[in-house]
Amino acid sequence: MRELSYDAAVIGGGAAGMAAALEIRAAGLSCVILEREDHLGGILLQCVHNGFGLIEFDEELSGPEFAERMEERFRASGADAYLGVTVMDVEDAGDRKVLFGYSAEHGILRVSVRAVVLAMGCRERNRGNIRIPGARPAGVYTAGLAQRLVNMEGYLPGKDAVIIGSGDIGLIMARRMSWAGAKVHGVVEILPYPSGLTRNIVQCLHDFDIPLYLSHLTTGIFGGDRVESVEIAPIEDGAVRFEKAFRIPCDTVLLSVGLVPENELSKKMGVELNPMTNGPWTDSRMMTNVPGIFAAGNVLHVHDLVDYVAEEARRAGAACARWIRGEGPGRELRVKAGPNVRYTAPCRVGPESPNKLYLRTLIVKNDAVLEVRLDNRVVQSRKKAHIQPSEMISVTLDPKDLAGAGPDSVLEIAIL
Amino acid sequence: MAEQLICITCPLGCRLEVERLPAGGLSVSGNRCTRGARYAEEELLAPKRVVTATCRALPEDRCRVPVRTAAPFPKEKAGDLIRLLYSLEVRLPVRRGDVLVPDALGTGIPVIATRTLD
Ligand SMILES: Cc1cc2nc3c(=O)[nH]c(=O)nc-3n(C[C@H](O)[C@H](O)[C@H](O)COP(=O)(O)OP(=O)(O)OC[C@H]3O[C@@H](n4cnc5c(N)ncnc54)[C@H](O)[C@@H]3O)c2cc1C
Numbered sequence: 001m002r003e004l005s006y007d008a009a010v011i012g013g014g015a016a017g018m019a020a021a022l023e024i025r026a027a028g029l030s031c032v033i034l035e036r037e038d039h040l041g042g043i044l045l046q047c048v049h050n051g052f053g054l055i056e057f058d059e060e061l062s063g064p065e066f067a068e069r070m071e072e073r074f075r076a077s078g079a080d081a082y083l084g085v086t087v088m089d090v091e092d093a094g095d096r097k098v099l100f101g102y103s104a105e106h107g108i109l110r111v112s113v114r115a116v117v118l119a120m121g122c123r124e125r126n127r128g129n130i131r132i133p134g135a136r137p138a139g140v141y142t143a144g145l146a147q148r149l150v151n152m153e154g155y156l157p158g159k160d161a162v163i164i165g166s167g168d169i170g171l172i173m174a175r176r177m178s179w180a181g182a183k184v185h186g187v188v189e190i191l192p193y194p195s196g197l198t199r200n201i202v203q204c205l206h207d208f209d210i211p212l213y214l215s216h217l218t219t220g221i222f223g224g225d226r227v228e229s230v231e232i233a234p235i236e237d238g239a240v241r242f243e244k245a246f247r248i249p250c251d252t253v254l255l256s257v258g259l260v261p262e263n264e265l266s267k268k269m270g271v272e273l274n275p276m277t278n279g280p281w282t283d284s285r286m287m288t289n290v291p292g293i294f295a296a297g298n299v300l301h302v303h304d305l306v307d308y309v310a311e312e313a314r315r316a317g318a319a320c321a322r323w324i325r326g327e328g329p330g331r332e333l334r335v336k337a338g339p340n341v342r343y344t345a346p347c348r349v350g351p352e353s354p355n356k357l358y359l360r361t362l363i364v365k366n367d368a369v370l371e372v373r374l375d376n377r378v379v380q381s382r383k384k385a386h387i388q389p390s391e392m393i394s395v396t397l398d399p400k401d402l403a404g405a406g407p408d409s410v411l412e413i414a415i416l
Numbered sequence: 417m418a419e420q421l422i423c424i425t426c427p428l429g430c431r432l433e434v435e436r437l438p439a440g441g442l443s444v445s446g447n448r449c450t451r452g453a454r455y456a457e458e459e460l461l462a463p464k465r466v467v468t469a470t471c472r473a474l475p476e477d478r479c480r481v482p483v484r485t486a487a488p489f490p491k492e493k494a495g496d497l498i499r500l501l502y503s504l505e506v507r508l509p510v511r512r513g514d515v516l517v518p519d520a521l522g523t524g525i526p527v528i529a530t531r532t533l534d
Contacts, residue, residue: 045531048468048469048483048484048530050466050468060466064482064512064530068532150470151480152480153480154470154480179502199424203424206422207465207491366428385426386428
């Protein structure tokens with residue numbers, strides 16, 4: 001068994017983990033990343049398409065370029081990283097926490113720290129989670145797995161594909177499969193609007209004449225040993241019209257039906273999760289209900305832009321460093337997700353300092369208004385030209401917006 | 417006949433109607449700002465995309481090398497470029513930014529590696 005000791009440990013070395021570690025080092029504390037894979041960068045390494053880094057690096061980069069540039073900053077900061085280490089358990093040991101990691105190279109690793117940042121990312125929902133009826137033939141993949149196979153291993157999962165779900169990963173994979181030599185026969189979405197970005201609808205579907213079936217339920221997957229077709233039926237006025245169902249022949253189905261934050265380990269530590277995000281509840285500093293345990297990136301809530309992941313994780317890292325130094329937060333105010341708001345992260349704000357929140361809306365609308373209300377009094381109102389559930393919205397709150405907040409005050413964020 | 421486009425310059429996603437004028441040039445409607453007209457012009461007259469792919473690495477048991485065009489590339493040649501990139505073999509080591517194809521299909525646009533692999 002190998003024993004290590006640091007001020008802080010970060011679990012996961014994706015964009016969030018590296019950004020958090022950078023800030024902890026910048027505050028003069030020692031920090032280690034424990035990462036399961038044999039490289040830093042996380043999911044970014046399989047996202048070889050363009051569209052990352054416009055905010056963080058002021059340039060449009062591919063996923064691997066973004067990861068490598070973050071890694072250069074991380075290496076220069078003097079933080080350590082142990083690769084090929086899976087963290088299995090975290091124990092509370094008085095004023096310290098002890099992480100147990102397992103690696104083929106080092107055996108068991110015992111890491112003693114003052115504080116921990118969770119940055120384990122998320123995993124894909126699979127067929128079991130959405131209950132598509134039908135046979136169980138080979139040829140059904142999650143879109144992210146297919147992305148890894150095509151981009152990193154050079155293996156094309158099939159020749160004729162149907163994609164279920166119109167999230168960004170599915171759209172990106174529609175283009176990738178087409179470029180790699182397969183034919184994509186359609187993208188099927190149960191909702192009346194696509195769940196991915198418009199930019200991806202245009203450049204990944206329209207460019208390749210791939211049909212998008214909105215308001216369609218997947219009623220079955222058919223085949224013997226291998227997938228032979230997918231059956232879909234339109235939804236009209238809220239009812240599935242089974243009599244109008246039709247089959248699309250294909251040998252491959254890609255599922256792009258959402259991501260779930262990876263919180264098995266967090267739950268073991270006693271971290272409580274918000275059912276709206278499946279990520280931890282946190283206070284304004286991104287600290288969970290367990291003192292000294294912070295969270296950022298996709299493990300906290302699923303992001304669509306890596307630039308926001310990095311920004312959020314920097315704040316978590318800086319707050320973790322302040323906590324280690326014993327700088328407590330002042331008063332905290334609860335944030336309520338008001339009309340048309342699915343959730344906010346974090347779910348608390350500190351009235352003495354500037355705050356930034358990310359939120360997702362439940363509706364698609366042009367010319368919307370975002371309202372911040374303190375005990376039913378509007379303290380901030382902003383016009384939003386266009387909002388949709390797939391695009392995260394950020395809100396910055398000034399201490400003056402929160403002046404006059406009492407101990408039981410509630411801050412509500414609404415979209416009208 | 418009018419052509420339909422969705423402007424992707426910003427998240428508003430204006431639905432544009434574009435007509436090619438007999439005298440040359442375009443007439444654009446449906447855009448809420450001037451960027452929409454510029455987008456329509458570029459999309460209809462000279463559409464471009466950043467093309468990305470991964471190439472086989474040598475020695476063969478290694479992870480593939482991700483690549484992209486260093487600048488947006490003419491869309492009508494993207495299919496040909498993709499075929500070229502998927503048949504390319506790259507001997508390791510390679511550094512991020514290394515030029516793998518100096519002048520892709522005579523456009524003057526290079527193709528670069530986007531990851532360092534030793
Ligand atoms: C397919 C796809 C396409 C995307 N496209 C875009 C895009 O075009 N533009 C954009 O800006 N954003 C895009 N994103 C979003 C963005 O890239 C991600 O949100 C971001 O990279 C997530 O960073 P993260 O650090 O939170 O998670 P991850 O990158 O997933 O990192 C988590 C890390 O934690 C490690 N880990 C997990 N559990 C353990 C454990 N117990 N012990 C040790 N290590 C562990 C994992 O191995 C992993 O490396 C995309 C995301 C996906 C999935």
